[in-house]
Amino acid sequence: MKLFSKQLEYSYLLYILLKESTETYLKGEEIIQKTDVPKSWGLRLLTHMVNRGIIGSQKGKGFFSLSDELNFWEFYVSVETLNFESIRSNKSDERRLKYKELILNIGIEVQEKMKQIKI
Incomplete structure (x- = not known):
């Protein structure tokens, strides 16, 4: 039985990788590669999470985890x-x-x- 969408699953994988990373910034390509999220989904979901305030990004440096804890x-x-x-x-x-x-x-x-x- 499938309760949640692939969008949620992929977003979670991307988010947790950023949250657990010891590096301050990670490039989108690197995140996608490490999580095995399809590239067609990865950049779109990363951008969506930035727009929703779940993660941050800085042009030229990459994506980063925000310190806020979410449930x-x-x-x-x-x-x-x-x-x-x-x-x-x-x-x-x-x-x-x-x-x-x-x-x-x-x-x-x-x-x-x-x-x-x-x-």
């Missing part, structure tokens, strides 16, 4: 907004709207458990 629920909500953004751009697609509704109605029990998991 898994906060991470999930921030990462999955990429899906919601694409859904908003195509409101006529009933399947996408139904998916959005399912994701937004995630059970309170699961949500509370996710809030307890520190990453």
